[in-house]
Amino acid sequence: MFPPIQNLRAFVAVANTGQFRIAAEQIGVSESAVSHQIARLEAQMGVQLLERGRNGAMLTEVGRVFYLPVSAGLREIERGLQLVNQDKSNIVTISAPQTLSSLWLAPNLASFYEGNPSVELRVFATDRICDLKNEGIDFALRRSTGDWRGCNQEPFCDEEIFPVATKALSVQVRELGWQRAFQVIPIILNEAHVDEWERWSAEVRIPLADNMKFRRLSSYDQVQAAVINGLGIGMGRTPLCLEALGDGRLHRIGSQSCATHAYQLVWPSDRRTHSRQRAFLNWLRKMKPDRLAKGIHTD
Known part of the structure; x- marks a missing residue:
């Protein structure tokens, strides 16, 4: 019997972040729920997948073996869902590092929704370098390191x-x-x-x-x-x-x-661009942060 998908998602989220709290925020459940889901997964499989410590969690040797195919499988499931629904929905997906997502992107999203109330943004806050094409992600904000072949790329901010x-x-x-x-x-x-x-x-x-x-x-x-x-x-x-x-x-x-570092704005070059993606791209370009932004207090 296959483990419940929510348990697998919890395991992959903790493996990606190393923290139960951050993993819980990413998948939209409580920290205790993540802990219970992983405990049930380990009990069902009869192996320990994660080593818990004061500073977070690390994959065991068995966990590392298990992680690669499971994370790839979940990405394929999500990609399949996105491919089926991409022409039916108004969803725009963006991947960005966790701190950039929480401290810059999220506080500014209200201005996007004001002009585009029918568009639904889905933010993947992860420090993992995502495969935009295969994971069905529309845009990414990333530091300049990375292999962006097959993608458009432009400087976003320093x-x-x-x-x-x-x-x-x-x-x-x-x-x-x-x-x-x-x-x-x-x-x-x-x-x-x-x-x-x-x-x-x-x-x-x-x-x-x-x-x-x-x-x-x-x-x-x-x-x-x-x-x-x-x-x-x-x-x-x-x-x-x-x-x-x-x-x-x-x-x-x-x-x-x-x-x-410098942040880059990246998006797949061979994917059809819908009006919702164009609206978000234009918004991102207008919102490029200025290091000399007005109102900064300097002493």
Whole structure:
């Protein structure tokens, strides 16, 4: 007997993200539901597929063997459904990295729906490099690395990094100067980009202190939330921090920045483009983030 498809989807989502919480958000159920679905899958198969730990979940050796055909099979099922329904529906699908989806794309979607109320957007928030053609995805926003053969591609926006903090901490940095601030104010380190402070320091020629107090977090969304709540100084990333800069929850400290990656807008070149896809493409082009966006607070 085949395992229920919802259990397989939960397993693949956790395998892709390494986190039960993020997997639950992606497939639209609770974290406890994901845990129970995977437990039932493992019980039915009689094997352990995931190793649970304090920092998330990792595939076991058996899990790695199981993951490849199951994830490919689920993609084929979804592709089949999309191919059957693509001319009947008003769905537009876009794939984007998780942090870009939650911190930039989702907050701006209301402006698309205002002009296109009949179009349904389906956002696949994943850091996996998707096969747009075979997975039936209309558009992708990706960092410049990747094999985009058979696709149209155009620059979307640059990613730059620079220190950010609350208004109070940014004023304190200005009063103390960087060297003293590095000694007395906690610095938040994004473990997904452990070299970001060194890169910024080398680019803008502001030396780091020897005795800096780092508070480590595992992803950018955690860093930004911690900075907004006053935990310390973090490294902001455009376009992820633009909304928080614009509404004053974050303040940019100084004008020095360091360029890192560039985001690309990608879509299949051999697929028929319907009016709904053209509308979304035009909207994305108009919404390209500007690193000098109006309303950004700089101290």
